[in-house]
Amino acid sequence: MAERSLSALIVVDPANLYYLTGYNAWSFYTPQCVIVPADGPCHLFSRYMDAQGAQHTAYLPPEHIHGYPDYLVHRADMHPFDWIAGTALEIGLLPDTSDAHIALEMDAHFFSPRGFLAIQGQLTHASLVDSHELVNWVRVIKSEREQAKLRSAGQIAQRVMEIAIEQIIPGRRQCDVVAEIQHAQALGSQYLGGDYPAIVPMLPTGITSGTPHLTWSDLPLLTGEATTIEIAGVHQRYHAPLARTVALGTPPNRLRTVADAVSEGMAAALEQMRPGSTGRDVHWAFARTIGRYGLEKESRIGYSIGIGYPPDWGERTMSIRPEEETVIEAGMAFHIILGMWMDGWGYETSESLLVTSEGAEQLTNVPRGLTVKE
Amino acid sequence: MAERSLSALIVVDPANLYYLTGYNAWSFYTPQCVIVPADGPCHLFSRYMDAQGAQHTAYLPPEHIHGYPDYLVHRADMHPFDWIAGTALEIGLLPDTSDAHIALEMDAHFFSPRGFLAIQGQLTHASLVDSHELVNWVRVIKSEREQAKLRSAGQIAQRVMEIAIEQIIPGRRQCDVVAEIQHAQALGSQYLGGDYPAIVPMLPTGITSGTPHLTWSDLPLLTGEATTIEIAGVHQRYHAPLARTVALGTPPNRLRTVADAVSEGMAAALEQMRPGSTGRDVHWAFARTIGRYGLEKESRIGYSIGIGYPPDWGERTMSIRPEEETVIEAGMAFHIILGMWMDGWGYETSESLLVTSEGAEQLTNVPRGLTVKE
Numbered sequence: 001m002a003e004r005s006l007s008a009l010i011v012v013d014p015a016n017l018y019y020l021t022g023y024n025a026w027s028f029y030t031p032q033c034v035i036v037p038a039d040g041p042c043h044l045f046s047r048y049m050d051a052q053g054a055q056h057t058a059y060l061p062p063e064h065i066h067g068y069p070d071y072l073v074h075r076a077d078m079h080p081f082d083w084i085a086g087t088a089l090e091i092g093l094l095p096d097t098s099d100a101h102i103a104l105e106m107d108a109h110f111f112s113p114r115g116f117l118a119i120q121g122q123l124t125h126a127s128l129v130d131s132h133e134l135v136n137w138v139r140v141i142k143s144e145r146e147q148a149k150l151r152s153a154g155q156i157a158q159r160v161m162e163i164a165i166e167q168i169i170p171g172r173r174q175c176d177v178v179a180e181i182q183h184a185q186a187l188g189s190q191y192l193g194g195d196y197p198a199i200v201p202m203l204p205t206g207i208t209s210g211t212p213h214l215t216w217s218d219l220p221l222l223t224g225e226a227t228t229i230e231i232a233g234v235h236q237r238y239h240a241p242l243a244r245t246v247a248l249g250t251p252p253n254r255l256r257t258v259a260d261a262v263s264e265g266m267a268a269a270l271e272q273m274r275p276g277s278t279g280r281d282v283h284w285a286f287a288r289t290i291g292r293y294g295l296e297k298e299s300r301i302g303y304s305i306g307i308g309y310p311p312d313w314g315e316r317t318m319s320i321r322p323e324e325e326t327v328i329e330a331g332m333a334f335h336i337i338l339g340m341w342m343d344g345w346g347y348e349t350s351e352s353l354l355v356t357s358e359g360a361e362q363l364t365n366v367p368r369g370l371t372v373k374e
Numbered sequence: 375m376a377e378r379s380l381s382a383l384i385v386v387d388p389a390n391l392y393y394l395t396g397y398n399a400w401s402f403y404t405p406q407c408v409i410v411p412a413d414g415p416c417h418l419f420s421r422y423m424d425a426q427g428a429q430h431t432a433y434l435p436p437e438h439i440h441g442y443p444d445y446l447v448h449r450a451d452m453h454p455f456d457w458i459a460g461t462a463l464e465i466g467l468l469p470d471t472s473d474a475h476i477a478l479e480m481d482a483h484f485f486s487p488r489g490f491l492a493i494q495g496q497l498t499h500a501s502l503v504d505s506h507e508l509v510n511w512v513r514v515i516k517s518e519r520e521q522a523k524l525r526s527a528g529q530i531a532q533r534v535m536e537i538a539i540e541q542i543i544p545g546r547r548q549c550d551v552v553a554e555i556q557h558a559q560a561l562g563s564q565y566l567g568g569d570y571p572a573i574v575p576m577l578p579t580g581i582t583s584g585t586p587h588l589t590w591s592d593l594p595l596l597t598g599e600a601t602t603i604e605i606a607g608v609h610q611r612y613h614a615p616l617a618r619t620v621a622l623g624t625p626p627n628r629l630r631t632v633a634d635a636v637s638e639g640m641a642a643a644l645e646q647m648r649p650g651s652t653g654r655d656v657h658w659a660f661a662r663t664i665g666r667y668g669l670e671k672e673s674r675i676g677y678s679i680g681i682g683y684p685p686d687w688g689e690r691t692m693s694i695r696p697e698e699e700t701v702i703e704a705g706m707a708f709h710i711i712l713g714m715w716m717d718g719w720g721y722e723t724s725e726s727l728l729v730t731s732e733g734a735e736q737l738t739n740v741p742r743g744l745t746v747k748e
Contacts, residue, residue, distance in 0.1 A: 024588075024589075025585075025587040025588050025589070026573055026574060026576060026587045026588075026589055026685065027587045028685055029483065029573075029685040029686035029688075048672065048673070049585065049586055049587075049672075049673055049713070049715060050585070050586070050587055052584060052585040052715060053578075053582070053585035053586065053587055053588050055585075056581070056582050056585065056588065057588070069672075070672055070673035070674060070695075071695070071697060073673075073674065073693070074677075074688075074690050074691075074693060075697075076506055079481070104487070106486060106487045106488040106491075107453070107486045107487075107488040107489070108486060109403070109483070109484060109486070110483060110685070111486055111487060112480060112481045112482060112483070112485055112486075112487075113478070113480045113481075113485060113486075113487050113489075113490035114480040114481040114504070115481070115487075116487035116490070117480075130488070132450055173567060174567070175560050175561060175562060175567035175568055175569075176560075176561060178560040179556075179557045179558070179559075179560035179561040179568070180557070181560075182553075182556035182557060182559070182560055183553045183554070183556060183557040184553070185553075185556070186549050186550075186552040186553035186555075186556055186590075187549060187550060187553040188549060188592065192592070193547060193548070193549035193590075193591060193592020194549055194553070194592075195549075195589075195590075196574040196589060199400055199403075200400060200570040202400060204427075207430070208427070208430050210426060211399075211423065211424070211426040211427035211429075211430065212423055212424070212427065213399040213400045213401045213423075213424055213427055214398075214399050214400075214427050214430065214431070215398075215399070215400055215569075215570060216560075216567075216569075217567060218562065218566070218567020218568075298422065298423075298443075298444055299422070299423055299444035299447075300444060300447065303448075310684045310685055311400070311402055311403040311484070311684055311685075312403035314403075314448075316448050317448075319447070319448060321444075321445070323445060323449075339423070341423060341426060
């Protein structure tokens, strides 16, 4: 903030709120934020009923937690951010001078244009700038304690995926498989409770496996079809995502060929994933390898992970793609996701990993290739 | 749209996308929208990889589905909404004349200030106005088929809550209870698959039951403490939310007293919930009843329900509160949620209901008062 001469930063991303203050609740469907002044402690602003909950989870003294009245919720004529910005000015948390330089998370989920215009209306004296995901970028290098949480999440992810693969059986409804997945996600293990994932289990199957991000239906799984499974293990909001593909019955050769090429590509990407490399290097290691099999992938092959809240477990910072020049450092964590979406069929496999001085440490250990159930 | 002289409407709320086109995927973490011109069919815009999935779920011909390239994702220097607005202009879906009058969902989740500014940059010739949740308001009255889906959601909610109450046992970890809840939510019933809820199970317990919206931990449930459970049954995105409170061991008198007063208040509110009443009337029926016991509740006591996507299962239209003057009609659906959050303890109970010409039809049938497990 000092480097950018910011007087204050208004943070709305729930993952950033959790990172900065420990605040953790399903309250992000109404406006809330943490205001970080250039000097002095953070203040949290939320709906009145949630301000009470914040006392239990945020590492903030009660006088730094402010609740706006309930009549501001879902009103056409007023907006909670009028109240929030007004109150922050009143208590001197935001400067009222014309040199005020205030950063906002302009592309965060749960920060609406109306919220932005309300803040702008209250802060006409100030210059408002985009934070460009400042807090997200600070989160990129994980502390020892954060790394431990990611490893715990990995343990849960591994168990969840083992159960998911076991449950892919001809005739079983997709929703029945998801029931077992969600059960395992919450259960965690005997010593580690599971937390909710930022994304529900995704289970494109048969013809829909040619596309990502479909959830599930109550139709039965069929012999002759492949199912891609994308889940995460989560511990205290830290995510280890994981994807695999299961074929019921003898898979077509094209699927086996793609799976083998992608396994080789994953090995090449992981080998390249070490301090000093860039996302571009890692992407190239993968692209070059699958290129030898005549394959290419249009989309990015991975992104930074850590704390996640719905709707995304990515950190919204680094992507593994040709345009990414940020140098990889120890303490970063990534989800490398290799989704090959073809016309009416597809293949997905992924690994979550922590970068150490030695290279890529996998957070899970599940056989990587296509699982075939004859 | 004609009444408001709109040339076009840009819709971003995932529930509105589903309502208008059937599009259903976990793709709302990157920008997407449906553009509704004043005359002519809708077009869907999403990330390239999701445009393929849209072919499977949206009732739109392939040429009305447009995918933006993956390099636009999470970039500081360009935004998907630049591409979307530019393409929509190019194909004549948005008018390029100076009398263009285009409505945006200015307070929707997943529509960021950067997205708004990108659209504004492309549409400098047009006047941009707030849609004021136009599609949400259209959704308020449910068709016969929608009512059937809500009843199915209610069947699932009832089963989920029965299991949840059964699972509240001293010594059990909170996450173990949630595992059973999530299992039941996905399973649905033998004939009705469960879908994911817009909000994960919320389980404030002990001292934290004095606040809503806390999720769960891996700490064990304790005798002498009360737990509030808030869940939903979901069928094909239609939600029937439900809340109950379970006391382990003999509850304190204050909890019993509040529970009894609130049950009476619920009965009064449901009695008042009929065509011709307003949200104000229903609120007053409740407030007057609990007022006789010296109680009051600051926040709204309910809201309109139907289709839901994370992070909210409310429709963001009507609220049951003193300021609500919209007249209630048959075909509307509401979640009446009576959360009494006290200092270090609390009580919650709720009902989901459909308004018919006869009055309020409950979507579930679970005993309403405090459940005590001695």
